[in-house]
Amino acid sequence: MKTQxxxxxxxxxxxxxxxxxxxxRRYGEASTAxxxxxxxxxxxxxxxxxxxxxxxxxxxxxxxxxxxxxxVGLKNYETLSHDPNFRAAVGHTLxxxxxxxxxxxxxxxxxxxxxxxxxxLIGLYRTLVFVPFVVSATAxxxxxxxxxxxxxxxxxxxxxxxxIPAQGFFADKSQALYLLVLIALWSGVxxxxxxxxxxxxxxxxxxxxxxxxxxxxxxxxFRFVVxxxxxxxxxxxxxxxxxxxxxxxDMVFVTTRGGPLESTTVVVFFVxxxxxxVFNAGYAAAGAYVLAFGLLVLxxxxxxxxRGDERKVSRR
Amino acid sequence: xxxxPVHRRRRWLPFSPWHFVLAPVSLLFGLPLVWLxxxxxxxxxxxxxxxxxxxxxxxxxDGYRYVLDNALFPRWFLxxxxxxxxxxxGNLVFGILGGYAFARLRFxxxxxxxxxxxxxxxxxxxxxxxxxFLIMKDLxxxxxxxxxxxxSLVTPLAVFLFRQFFLSLPREVEEAAWMDGCSRxxxxxxxxxxxxxxxxGTVAVLTFLATWNDLTxxxxxxxxDHNYTLQLGLATFQGQHRTEWSAVxxxxxxxxLPVLIAFLAAQxxxxxxxxxxxxxx
Numbered sequence: 319m320k321t322q323x324x325x326x327x328x329x330x331x332x333x334x335x336x337x338x339x340x341x342x343r344r345y346g347e348a349s350t351a352x353x354x355x356x357x358x359x360x361x362x363x364x365x366x367x368x369x370x371x372x373x374x375x376x377x378x379x380x381x382x383x384x385x386x387x388x389x390v391g392l393k394n395y396e397t398l399s400h401d402p403n404f405r406a407a408v409g410h411t412l413x414x415x416x417x418x419x420x421x422x423x424x425x426x427x428x429x430x431x432x433x434x435x436x437x438x439l440i441g442l443y444r445t446l447v448f449v450p451f452v453v454s455a456t457a458x459x460x461x462x463x464x465x466x467x468x469x470x471x472x473x474x475x476x477x478x479x480x481x482i483p484a485q486g487f488f489a490d491k492s493q494a495l496y497l498l499v500l501i502a503l504w505s506g507v508x509x510x511x512x513x514x515x516x517x518x519x520x521x522x523x524x525x526x527x528x529x530x531x532x533x534x535x536x537x538x539x540f541r542f543v544v545x546x547x548x549x550x551x552x553x554x555x556x557x558x559x560x561x562x563x564x565x566x567x568d569m570v571f572v573t574t575r576g577g578p579l580e581s582t583t584v585v586v587f588f589v590x591x592x593x594x595x596v597f598n599a600g601y602a603a604a605g606a607y608v609l610a611f612g613l614l615v616l617x618x619x620x621x622x623x624x625r626g627d628e629r630k631v632s633r634r
Numbered sequence: 635x636x637x638x639p640v641h642r643r644r645r646w647l648p649f650s651p652w653h654f655v656l657a658p659v660s661l662l663f664g665l666p667l668v669w670l671x672x673x674x675x676x677x678x679x680x681x682x683x684x685x686x687x688x689x690x691x692x693x694x695x696d697g698y699r700y701v702l703d704n705a706l707f708p709r710w711f712l713x714x715x716x717x718x719x720x721x722x723x724g725n726l727v728f729g730i731l732g733g734y735a736f737a738r739l740r741f742x743x744x745x746x747x748x749x750x751x752x753x754x755x756x757x758x759x760x761x762x763x764x765x766x767f768l769i770m771k772d773l774x775x776x777x778x779x780x781x782x783x784x785x786s787l788v789t790p791l792a793v794f795l796f797r798q799f800f801l802s803l804p805r806e807v808e809e810a811a812w813m814d815g816c817s818r819x820x821x822x823x824x825x826x827x828x829x830x831x832x833x834x835g836t837v838a839v840l841t842f843l844a845t846w847n848d849l850t851x852x853x854x855x856x857x858x859d860h861n862y863t864l865q866l867g868l869a870t871f872q873g874q875h876r877t878e879w880s881a882v883x884x885x886x887x888x889x890x891l892p893v894l895i896a897f898l899a900a901q902x903x904x905x906x907x908x909x910x911x912x913x914x915x
Contacts, residue, residue: 348741354731366762460883568850
């Protein structure tokens, strides 16, 4: 580094009018900038905006991706609204989301409060809670298909010790969807803990001390100091976890492939099946657009609520 | 936040009573992974009985032998590693260039372009996957590792994270180098990038996790089992060997181990990255 600066100083000497040379170098700024952003722009717009529009066109066509597509207008969307399989997929996705989101956030908050203390081994405890989050959905799916295997699985062995009859788990259509939520919680809670712990560590200690000097008990301190301070994290997690769970696919594909008896087909699984197994691409694109529309409405809705909140706070 | 000032109680234990809650809870999270490791070293005879062996008397390598003889796990491992390395490097290089341009350089339309790029952050993958597949097909990349690299070679998140980081750096250092006659690219490489260590770590970690763990896109883009990634290979292998649990768990451990090692080696970076992606999102 030092030598470089020395070279640079030597270079400067012959320049008579530094202002003019600077102006000349400024001139190239826009072209330099474009050459820097070009790869990103090409890939992000070319494989983001272009496919998005293409997909919209596709959703108005009947297409099997091989023979020429036919224009069908809104027929795909109309068919979707009557399709019992799609309605079931939407239903399963909503059940999954309605369970996973509040449970992961509440669980994450509880665990973060529990892990936010200075005791021995706390680093180890935190690591154990976080570590499932980096395990891929595929690996989780494979591992838990084994643990919940109805013949040789560990879960039934544990139930057996407690004299509880063996369960079908993934083979039982009334249990499979809830089991997926449980596994997603095992890995997903860690992320909420990471986010909440970061938030907890940002709360100034004086604030908590002041509250306790004012006579606030643990409950009151949590309610009036900690919980409001964690609000941005809660809103973020609410949006993030909802978007994630509405798009769940990998783990369903690995564990149940939508079964048993279609009890775990979720929206993305339906879309994937229509596009790449039945080759009903136009129909699949329409299904994807319904999902995207739902995601958009939801995230705008939550953002508006948050903005309303901020206004209320600033007025106070 | 520090813990609440509590009135001193008489200590009736040599350790904090919180361990009674903390230990079982964290064990609950750790046990499935312990079981993954244990069962990968068991024989099928030890596994396929009810109730299954919990603590094996002897360790076996049958599972690993089966996996290496009957599947392409080493090949898949290599594929995953190649794809992950290329995609991480791509995101670092193009993310730095794009992020720097958006943070420091003035050019017409930069605001609109940035807004458009950030807009693509919210496009769900499901609506782009079919046309992306068709584009990859037209480029002749379907069923090659290229199809797995190109679409994620740079992500709007990487560009955005670098832009935010560069905005937080003081301009003076760069301007000094610039005045001394350093070219833009040299300034970027020798002055800005060395200061951007935390952002480099964040982008590398988030990109590596997403790429290594992805199943959906390889499932769509790859047919030939020689070009599978580890996740796709594992999912397929499990589908075909439903009762060979020790082999399946051996394969599973192979697929998980790199991420686990990376996480344990760089835990701070991982956690900071995940938390910071939350605050920025």
